[in-house]
């Protein structure tokens with residue numbers, strides 16, 4: 107299956123993806139008309155800033171059915187609503203073990219980057235923060251149902267967001283084991 | 290089997306290619322060359338537009354600010370993110386400031402063009418620019434009297450020199466207001482005075498825009514926009530008007546004449562020289578040098594049947610209006626002209642010249658010659674143009690073109706057939722002349738309803754709108770409904786290409802307008818000149834309003850810029866609306882990020898200057914808006930308002 111892959115090293119922080127996502131989830135689907143809509147259309151992607159990595163990181167969660175992150179979380183900090191499949195994160199139970207992020211294909215390139223830079227202190231606040239925000243807002247990335255190419259992917263001028271079969275991008279094949287990823 | 294499939298895919302390939310080409314332009318000549326471009330693999334503005342898609346939303350909404358280095362800042366239009374810039378600027382402030390800077394740039398372009406015209410005029414009067422002369426003495430004298438310059442006992446050059454000094458003062462004026470504003474109807478001038486938007490020095494307004502938009506200066510959207518109106522007025526009733534006046538004195542006030550337009554004006558057997566840009570200071574000389582016997586002889590030696598000069602954009606409009614020099618195309622046809630493979634030299638000065646021409650010329654034999662001391666481009670042959678040696682330089686430029694003729698590759702040449710006749714040269718003076726010396730016949734025709742109103746349609750091309758689709762359809766709708774159209778700039782060229790600038794086009798007009806056109810022997814669409822010549826439209830509307838003892842905003846008149854793209858167009862919009870003319874824009878200006886600014890421009894300005902903007906990309910709907918507006922004005926005037 108194709109998924110949205112985040113390549114944080116290419117992100118310039120312009121937030122085009124955010125606006126495009128909101129417009130794609132508006133009633134009119136047009137920037138100019140979406141402006142006045144009530145309720146205001148909601149984005150599913152957030153460009154956060156990582157001061158430790160000195161990069162901007164676009165983050166979005168699909169709240170996949172049978173979310174792998176939920177199933178691997180050893181402390182049950184992550185849980186999933188059976189009906190809405192919304193994933194929630196409970197920071198009180200989280201022990202910062204990274205396991206969830208290693209199984210999420212979307213974030214794989216981010217963790218590769220972090221590995222290369224060796225900046226583990228950047229923590230996982232980003233994707234967790236987004237998961238929480240999306241949970242609060244009751245929205246999730248739906249991969250832009252009805253569109254061939256997700257709006258954010260189309261909008262990103264530097265191709266920091268791509269829409270690919272995982273195997274198509276060399277080196278993005280999911281690792282079999284945790285040790286394979288951390289080398 | 291395999292081969293068949295190949296053929297099939299090739300067929301559908303060329304079919305999609307064709308379809309794509311038809312989507313880009315309504316003009317058959319342009320379609321032909323766009324297809325050639327595709328086949329030859331050369332890139333045009335349309336291809337580059339596709340690569341820009343989707344365009345940045347913040348930019349489209351005008352909510353990105355780079356005015357200080359705490360930024361860049363941008364406002365989230367959907368209210369989830371930042372609502373203010375770091376300094377606290379809201380979307381309203383940021384949008385208004387950006388708009389003001391745009392107006393300033395547009396006014397600067399027109400007015401700096403005017404300055405150069407006046408400087409050339411000054412040099413001419415002192416005998417330092419021997420290539421130029423006084424062509425319209427009557428206009429010189431009337432302008433001198435307007436500027437309070439005594440003419441008795443002085444020779445023409447002395448008058449010209451004193452007039453030039455007076456005109457130059459308008460640029461740096463520190464006290465009082467611009468003199469041309471006195472041409473506006475009294476109620477209009479009074480309104481401007483009450484609003485505090487009578488323009489002062491031309492340069493001063495532009496400088497003040499830059500000051501006001503500096504971090505931490507003017508931070509009230511309405512207050513900022515009032516300066517926008519004043520700056521616009523400093524262009525329309527200042528820079529542009531001065532440019533028109535001086536150019537008329539130097540090169541002659543246009544009179545009706547016939548010419549031809551579109552890519553088909555390029556010649557198969559002559560040396561083709563294109564003049565592109567905006568200033569007649571250059572193109573006038575090129576046109577003259579192309580008739581130089583020495584160069585004609587050289588052309589013959591090189592195997593050419595002569596030298597053919599054709600224009601693009603407004604420098605083309607200038608020579609078209611005064612000499613009937615043919616025009617090869619509008620703004621979006623500049624690249625297409627080179628792609629015909631038949632252009633020996635593309636000679637440019639300033640404004641609306643695509644930097645892409647450099648690389649593109651390299652694909653053909655075309656020499657891309659840049660001439661303005663202000664404007665250089667990639668891959669040009671630099672031949673700087675100075676008034677002192679204007680004719681010599683023009684000759685050198687033509688010589689380069691002629692010597693390039695043998696390098697034309699016949700295999701790469703494709704000149705479209707389309708070559709359309711047009712009647713041009715309708716300066717305000719010429720229109721009044723055609724009416725028998727007084728505006729009364731036009732006023733009577735408006736009163737009777739034969740002429741329902743006047744539409745001023747102007748502006749550029751923009752890849753966001755199918756080339757010439759907006760221009761031609763809007764104008765056709767208007768004349769069909771008996772609205773007499775006055776046009777300048779690329780709208781005029783587009784209309785000419787569509788065959789709307791010939792007297793026979795009155796067949797497309799409603800009965801009333803048709804009869805008027807036939808009686809006067811004029812087309813239903815009157816070409817009034819280049820973009821700075823929109824000042825002619827202002828003068829003409831003032832003549833009408835004054836004759837009726839009214840304000841311009843009382844007249845059944847509406848404006849439109851169906852395919853606008855340049856900053857100059859924004860300045861034009863500002864002065865046309867502040868002059869009291871309702872104006873429909875065909876592309877969305879980057880202001881929608883602020884509800885306050887949008888409401889001001891599209892509604893509240895009505896209560897301030899008696900006119901406002903509307904945005905409507907569909908030319909048929911835009912025409913309907915203009916007609917509705919004209920109906921309303923007719924009604925208030927007590928005229929028949931039932932179409």
Ligand code: SF4
Nearest residue numbers: 127247249250256258
């Ligand atoms: S794929 Fe669609 S829904 Fe998901 S983040 Fe991108 S724009 Fe939003």
Ligand code: SF4
Nearest residue numbers: 117118120121123262
């Ligand atoms: S559009 Fe691309 S570059 Fe811009 S913020 Fe989003 S991911 Fe980053």
Ligand code: SF4
Nearest residue numbers: 354357360362374376
């Ligand atoms: S002027 Fe204000 S809004 Fe503009 S970049 Fe500076 S801080 Fe940001």
